[in-house]
Structure formats: C-alpha cells, structure tokens
Amino acid sequence: MRRLRWLALGLSLLGSVQATAVLEGRSLRFEDGAALVWQRSFPVALGDLSGPVEAGGLTYLGVGPVIYAFTPAGEVLGRADLPGQVTSLDAGAGAVRVSTQEAGYVERFTLTLQDGGLGVAERVVPPPDPAVTGWLTAAADLVPQKEVGRAAAADPTNPFLALREARLASARGDLYASLSAVRHALNTTLPFPAWVQLAARLDAAGFPSAADLALEHAQRDAAERGFDPELPVGRDALLAYGNPSAYVGTLLEQNRLTRAEAWMRYLRELHPRFEGGPALYERYAATLATQGRAGEAEEWRQFARSLRGGTLYNLGLEGTRALRDAARLSALSLLLALLAALLTLGARAWRVQGEDTREYGGRFLAWGRRPLSRARRLTVAYASAGERLTLVLLSAALFTALGGWQWSNLVSNSLRAPALNTGTYGGGWVNAEFARLSLRPGPDTALLSGLNAQLDGDLSVAREHYTRALPAPCARNNLGVIAQARGDEPQAREQYRTALAARPDLSAAAFNLGLSPSTPELTFQQTYRSGQPRLCYPDQRSLTRAMTGDLSASLMRNLREPLSLVTAAPGNSARLGWALLGALALVAGLAFTLLLPRAASEARLGRPAAYRLLALLLPGAALLGGAWGSVLLLGWAASLAALLPLSGLVRFAELLDLSTPGVRLGLLGALGLTYLLNTLAFITAEIRAARQARMEAQQDS
Incomplete structure (x- = not known):
C-alpha cells in the first residue's frame, strides 16, 4: 500500500x-x-x-x-x-x-x-492539553454522517474517520467493509494520546482485539517519546492522554471485567503512578475479590503497596494527605494540652493573683498603672520552674506541629505541579512550566534540569547540570548514560558502579550493569526500550527538596523570616500562617517567664476547689511538675482530639477511620485509662496534701 x-x-x-x-x-x-x-x-x-x-x-x-x-x-x-x-x-x-x-x-x-x-x-512531547491531544477526534466528529465516506477518503491519516466508516458498515451488516476500515484505522501513525482515544472507541464499537492493539501502539509511541512509568501523571494530564482511568471506571460499572483488565494492564505498565491510582487499584481488587479471584486481588493490592517506595516516608503517592492529617491531629492535641494546663494553673493562682494585684487596682487596671509589676504577676509566674518548662516545651511542639501542617500543605501543592505530573520531562510545555516554579538551588534541581535537557537530546547541557548535581548517585547514573551514548563503555560502567555503590537500591544503575532487578519500570524498559540504558529519575523526596526543602529547612525559614508566614503563596494558608506566628510569639513569651522568680510559694497557693475540679476533669494538667504529668496530659489530649471527628467539627480522613468499631473502642479505652490513672494520682496528691497540712498544724501547735 x-x-x-x-x-x-x-x-x-x-x-x-x-x-x-x-x-x-x-x-x-x-x-x-x-x-x-x-x-x-x-x-x-x-x-x-x-x-x-x-x-x-x-x-x-x-x-x-x-x-x-x-x-x-x-x-x-x-x-x-x-x-x-x-x-x-x-x-x-x-x-x-x-x-x-x-x-x-x-x-x-x-x-x-x-x-x-x-x-x-x-522530539515531540504532547502537552496535557485536550485541545491538542484530542484534535483528531474533534476533527472526525465534525464531519456529518452522510459525508463520512468522502471525508475518510480525503484524509486517510485520520483513523477516527475510518472507525466511523467501520461502524456505519457494521450497521449495514457489511462485516468485510467494517473490518477493512478497522484495519485501516490501525495502520496509521498517531501520538499515544490519540491511540488511547482510538482504543476506547474501538472498545465501545465492539472491536476488543483492535482496542488491545491500539493500546499496544500507545505504549510503544509513549516509550519512543520519553514517557516513563516511574514518573507520576496528574489527573489533568491523564484526561488529555485519553482518560483511561475514567474508562476503567465505566467498564467496572458495566461489569465488563475482561475489558477492564486490559485497560488496567495498560495503566499498570505505562502510568502506574497516576493521580487517584490507589483508589482505583483498591476498587479493581475488590471487584476481583467479589468474582472469587482473591489471589489476583491480593496481587493488585501488593502492586499498589509496592508503589510506595520512594515516596515521602513511604506513605504512598498521596501520602501528603496523611502527613497533613497527622500534623493537624498533633497540633490539635498540643493546643488542647496547653489550654488545659493554662486553665488549671490559672485556677490555682486566681485567688493569690487577685490579692497581689489589689493594691495596683486589680488584675486589669494594674496593666495601666503598674505594667511592670503586673507583668511580674502573670498567671504563669505562679507556676513552678518545672511547670513553666513543660509549658515552653508544649508551645514549641505546637509551633513544630503547625509548621509540619504548613509544610505538608506546601509539599502537597508542590508535588501536584503540572510540570512534575506529565509522565515525562522536557518538551516546550514542561520547560515553560518549570520556568514558573520556584526551584531551590541544589543537586536536586540540577538533576531535574539535566533530565529535561537529556530527554530533549541536548547532552552537553545535560552533562553540565549533572556535574553540578554530583555526588548524587542519580546524576552519576545519567552521566553514565551520556557516556554510553558517546560509545565510552568503560566510563559508563564506572559511573554505574559508583552510583550503585553509593545507593545500593538504585534500580537504574543495577539495570545498566546487567543485574536486572524486578520493578515495573524496568519491565517497561526491557519491553519497549530494549537495548537502551536506563535513566534515573528523582523520587518524591528529591522533588520535595527541590521544591520546598525538608521540614527542618522549612521550620528554620519560619524562624528566620516570621513575616513570611502570613505572605500569600501557593499552598500557604493565611490563617495557618497567623497561627504559626501566634505560636512563635507564645514560645517566646513562655520562654521569657523562665527568667522570672516564682510569684508565690506552693503553700500559699494551696489547692482551691476550682483547681481540684479541673485536676479531675483534665488528666495530667495538675501534675506538670513531674515527668509523668505531661505524658498523661498529652495522652488525654491526643485521645480526645482523635475522637473529635465524631462531633463533625474536624476530620482526619486519611489517618483515622472512626467508622471502624475497633478504632473507636481503642480511643475510648485510651481516654478512659487516662482518667483512671489521673484519678489515682489525684487521690494520692490529696492524701499527701492532707498529711502535709496535718504536720504543719501539729508543728504550729
């Protein structure tokens, strides 16, 4: 032909x-x-x-x-x-x-x-733009039905016109013409998004074998264009690439499990790290389990778990949500503990503080008449040195938890950057998006820049970037790929060995040395890029360092530039920024009180009724002078905070599932245990105080 x-x-x-x-x-x-x-x-x-x-x-x-x-x-x-x-x-x-x-x-x-x-x-990289990737489909759909034959003859390069011809022939009962049109549709050259769109239409038209062949063409074309299963794919990009995950959902709703299996294999081989993947993997596994295929279901669940490697704290592709919920739970627990401690200490100091400030006009007027004397008699000043130190540590922990909350938001927003979620690097669209990102100078950013240049074929620029990224093992591996492309095999193997020695789990270097570890990415490499060396791509931890820095770096930046906390930025909540600024001020204020002498003795403060009541209701709040008091207080606050979603006020969807009876019972049991231990400690303290008062009375008499 x-x-x-x-x-x-x-x-x-x-x-x-x-x-x-x-x-x-x-x-x-x-x-x-x-x-x-x-x-x-x-x-x-x-x-x-x-x-x-x-x-x-x-x-x-x-x-x-x-x-x-x-x-x-x-x-x-x-x-x-x-x-x-x-x-x-x-x-x-x-x-x-x-x-x-x-x-x-x-x-x-x-x-x-x-x-x-x-x-x-x-190199042509399809951008995640449906207007570009779906142009052929839209062009074919514009043709009126009576003109499909003429349009298909005029443009034999558009397979969607040929498919429309096949459907019309099937409606006429002309099976030969229908199959001939399908063969013509498959005998074209297309970018992989168009192949995926064609596969979906072939599937819907009743040509499953042709759809499978179109998906095979899609994978080969994507591999030639530099797309790789190790890189994540965002929801918008997947939509532009034919939206195979949504089509799988449609097939599962229609109970077409055989066809869903073919499309799940496609996703698993080319786009395993797509946004929403864990939920779809679990849904597919659950469907398999209901069909009596428990072994296959467990295999898919195991595959989903294997994708956690290289993610933040190995929590998975969407683990930043769990980090956010953990930070929110920690911050709420620490806030409850601080409020309980301050309220209890305030109840104990209330009477004595009133007596001390009476000569200056009372608790409130004293701030205007004698501010220094009033500051000397802050509520915290009536606490012991151990209690004040505990308050400082709790407030510092609150600042850290709020910082972790903000950091998890920033990381989540950064990792969702479109430039990092197209399934490849390089190309005009990705390079333009990278120019808009605030990348931090360092080896991780140099590695990204080197990959962009190398995939686009500019090896000299790539080598410069990788040299700045040294001694990163990933950069050494990619320098070896460049050396191998020049025909310098000894230098390439030396780079691979050095990279593998520095990081024994680096699968790309192991593959290039012929060790062939078993991972989905390497299976794809062997199938669709056979004979080519394997590039090393940055994992989530590397991307996080390039985009936002580690948590410690973020906290230090907050301490150096506190006003930046309330500055508008992508992923940065103004309310959370003000909370962080307030927590920082609280840490500074409580730390200053460590310099103040205690305003009243333990004997003068006594154990007022309100203080005793709060000591019973707020476990550990009256025991901050000892090490176990803060442990009890934090245990109570954490248990209570974890149960708060039952009220509907807060949610920790990615961390706790309170709909599970075992989780609820466990938390209620922990909360009850804190009250039991606190009651025993309270009774012991009351007995000790009564003995002390009796001894003092005997000495006075």
Missing part, C-alpha cells in the same frame, strides 16, 4: 506543471493557471490555518496543531502532529521548518519525509 502511494506521488510529480497552491479564507486551492485542480476546505473549529508552503513538489498546510502534506493531485501524503498551534511555516534552507506556540512558549520543528508519510526530526 505504501509503495503504491509513493509511486502515485512520483507520477504526479513527473506529470505536474507549474501549479500553485493558494489559501483563500478557509479553503486551500491548487490552481494550474486559470484552472482549478483541487480544493480543500477546513471548518473554523479545526483552528487557525498556516501557510501554505511548497517544497519538494509537496504543499504543506498547518491546521490547528497539525501539518498536512498534499501531493499536486490533492492527496494527503502525511500528517505531522505537533504540541501546539502552528503559527508559521518556512521552506528555506532545503527543509520545512514549523513554529508552534502555546501560552508562554514557542517551539521550532523540522519536518521530514518518512516511509510512512510525514515526520518530525525533533
């Missing part, structure tokens, strides 16, 4: 005279003098037109994000799919150059003639 097309092209070129291509409005006309040879019109919905340009006997026209090459006879020789709207065509210097533009970036490509039609010399 291809030989006949090239023969027809040659004959048309030999027989052609000085004809000219002219673009009038939305119509491309090919005129031979005053005679019209052929004409092709393009609907407005297909996008802007660019050109035409004539080179080598062919006419090139940009239509939206694609380039068509027409023969002098008006036949479509080929189509090139580009990552943005075509803005210009240039046929100078013996090559056809194309410019594409999207929001904020411009790319330049060189068109080539290949055996299969029209190609692009440079």
Whole structure:
C-alpha cells in the first residue's frame, strides 16, 4: 500500500506543471493557471490555518496543531502532529521548518519525509492539553454522517474517520467493509494520546482485539517519546492522554471485567503512578475479590503497596494527605494540652493573683498603672520552674506541629505541579512550566534540569547540570548514560558502579550493569526500550527538596523570616500562617517567664476547689511538675482530639477511620485509662496534701 502511494506521488510529480497552491479564507486551492485542480476546505473549529508552503513538489498546510502534506493531485501524503498551534511555516534552507506556540512558549520543528508519510526530526512531547491531544477526534466528529465516506477518503491519516466508516458498515451488516476500515484505522501513525482515544472507541464499537492493539501502539509511541512509568501523571494530564482511568471506571460499572483488565494492564505498565491510582487499584481488587479471584486481588493490592517506595516516608503517592492529617491531629492535641494546663494553673493562682494585684487596682487596671509589676504577676509566674518548662516545651511542639501542617500543605501543592505530573520531562510545555516554579538551588534541581535537557537530546547541557548535581548517585547514573551514548563503555560502567555503590537500591544503575532487578519500570524498559540504558529519575523526596526543602529547612525559614508566614503563596494558608506566628510569639513569651522568680510559694497557693475540679476533669494538667504529668496530659489530649471527628467539627480522613468499631473502642479505652490513672494520682496528691497540712498544724501547735 505504501509503495503504491509513493509511486502515485512520483507520477504526479513527473506529470505536474507549474501549479500553485493558494489559501483563500478557509479553503486551500491548487490552481494550474486559470484552472482549478483541487480544493480543500477546513471548518473554523479545526483552528487557525498556516501557510501554505511548497517544497519538494509537496504543499504543506498547518491546521490547528497539525501539518498536512498534499501531493499536486490533492492527496494527503502525511500528517505531522505537533504540541501546539502552528503559527508559521518556512521552506528555506532545503527543509520545512514549523513554529508552534502555546501560552508562554514557542517551539521550532523540522519536518521530514518518512516511509510512512510525514515526520518530525525533533522530539515531540504532547502537552496535557485536550485541545491538542484530542484534535483528531474533534476533527472526525465534525464531519456529518452522510459525508463520512468522502471525508475518510480525503484524509486517510485520520483513523477516527475510518472507525466511523467501520461502524456505519457494521450497521449495514457489511462485516468485510467494517473490518477493512478497522484495519485501516490501525495502520496509521498517531501520538499515544490519540491511540488511547482510538482504543476506547474501538472498545465501545465492539472491536476488543483492535482496542488491545491500539493500546499496544500507545505504549510503544509513549516509550519512543520519553514517557516513563516511574514518573507520576496528574489527573489533568491523564484526561488529555485519553482518560483511561475514567474508562476503567465505566467498564467496572458495566461489569465488563475482561475489558477492564486490559485497560488496567495498560495503566499498570505505562502510568502506574497516576493521580487517584490507589483508589482505583483498591476498587479493581475488590471487584476481583467479589468474582472469587482473591489471589489476583491480593496481587493488585501488593502492586499498589509496592508503589510506595520512594515516596515521602513511604506513605504512598498521596501520602501528603496523611502527613497533613497527622500534623493537624498533633497540633490539635498540643493546643488542647496547653489550654488545659493554662486553665488549671490559672485556677490555682486566681485567688493569690487577685490579692497581689489589689493594691495596683486589680488584675486589669494594674496593666495601666503598674505594667511592670503586673507583668511580674502573670498567671504563669505562679507556676513552678518545672511547670513553666513543660509549658515552653508544649508551645514549641505546637509551633513544630503547625509548621509540619504548613509544610505538608506546601509539599502537597508542590508535588501536584503540572510540570512534575506529565509522565515525562522536557518538551516546550514542561520547560515553560518549570520556568514558573520556584526551584531551590541544589543537586536536586540540577538533576531535574539535566533530565529535561537529556530527554530533549541536548547532552552537553545535560552533562553540565549533572556535574553540578554530583555526588548524587542519580546524576552519576545519567552521566553514565551520556557516556554510553558517546560509545565510552568503560566510563559508563564506572559511573554505574559508583552510583550503585553509593545507593545500593538504585534500580537504574543495577539495570545498566546487567543485574536486572524486578520493578515495573524496568519491565517497561526491557519491553519497549530494549537495548537502551536506563535513566534515573528523582523520587518524591528529591522533588520535595527541590521544591520546598525538608521540614527542618522549612521550620528554620519560619524562624528566620516570621513575616513570611502570613505572605500569600501557593499552598500557604493565611490563617495557618497567623497561627504559626501566634505560636512563635507564645514560645517566646513562655520562654521569657523562665527568667522570672516564682510569684508565690506552693503553700500559699494551696489547692482551691476550682483547681481540684479541673485536676479531675483534665488528666495530667495538675501534675506538670513531674515527668509523668505531661505524658498523661498529652495522652488525654491526643485521645480526645482523635475522637473529635465524631462531633463533625474536624476530620482526619486519611489517618483515622472512626467508622471502624475497633478504632473507636481503642480511643475510648485510651481516654478512659487516662482518667483512671489521673484519678489515682489525684487521690494520692490529696492524701499527701492532707498529711502535709496535718504536720504543719501539729508543728504550729
């Protein structure tokens, strides 16, 4: 078939005279003098037109994000799919150059003639833009049903038109014509998002085997373009890439488990780390279990668990939500403990504080008349040194917990950055997005920049970035890949060995040395990039260091620049920032009280009734002078905070499931235990106080 097309092209070129291509409005006309040879019109919905340009006997026209090459006879020789709207065509210097533009970036490509039609010399990375990746589908859907046959003949490079032909033939009962149209649809060249869209339509049309073949083509094309299963894929990107996860959900709702299995295999092999993956894996495993396939269900659950490696604290792809809930629970527990301690200490000091401030006009007027004397008689000043130290530690822990909460929000927002969730690095869209990110200078950022350049084929720039990233093992591995591409095998193997020695779990270096560890990424590499060395990609911990820094770095930044806490920033909550600023002020204030002498003795303070009541109701709050008092107070506060979701006021959805009876009983049991221990300690303290009072009375008498 291809030989006949090239023969027809040659004959048309030999027989052609000085004809000219002219673009009038939305119509491309090919005129031979005053005679019209052929004409092709393009609907407005297909996008802007660019050109035409004539080179080598062919006419090139940009239509939206694609380039068509027409023969002098008006036949479509080929189509090139580009990552943005075509803005210009240039046929100078013996090559056809194309410019594409999207929001904020411009790319330049060189068109080539290949055996299969029209190609692009440079790497083309489909952006996560449905208007670009879904252009072929939209173009086919614009054609009225009565004109499908003519449109398919006019544009044999659009497989969605051929599929519409197949469905019409099936409706007529013409099975041969239907299968012929399906074979023609599969005998095209497409970017992988279009293959996925075609596979979904083939599935819906009743051609499951053809759909499986389209998914296989999608994986091969994605591998050639530099996409890799080790990199995460966000929800928006997956939507632009054919939305296979949503289609799996549809198949599960329809109970088409056999077809769902094929699509789950596709996701597992190409996009295992997609947003929402853990939930879909669990749903699929549960469906398998209900079908009596418990072994397969457990295998899928085990696969989902294996994806936790390299994530933050190995919590999984969406583990930042669990970190956030843990920080919120810790902050709430510490806040309850602080309030309980201050309330109890205030109840004990209330009477004596009133007596001491009476001569200055009372508790409140004293701030205006004698502020220094009033500050000397703060409620905390009546606490012992051990109690004040405990309050300082609790407030510092509260600041740390709030900082962890803010950090988890920032990390979650950073890791969801579109540039990090396309399944690959490099390409105009990713590079433009990277320029908008506030990356921290360091080895991790240099590694990212090196990968962008290496995947785009700029090895000299990549080597410069990797050199700045040394001695990072990942950078050493990728330097070895560059050396191997130059033919320097000894240098490459030395880099791989050094990387593996520094990090024994680095699967890329082990693969490149021929050790072949078993991971989904390496299976993909062996299948679709056989014979090529394996690149090392940064994990979540590396990306976090590049985007926000570690938790310790974030806390130190908060201490150095406290006003930055309330500055608007992506992922930064103003209310949380003010809470952090307040916690920092509380730490400073309580730390200052450590310098003050105690305002009253233990004997003068006594054990007022309100203090005793609070000592019973708030476990550990009256025992802060001893080490076990703070333990009891924190245990009570943590148990109470964990049970608060029952009230509907707060939620810790990713951390605690209070709908489980065992969890509720465990927390209630822990809360009851704190009250039991506190009651025993309270009785002991009351007995000790009574004995002390009796001894003092005997001494006075």
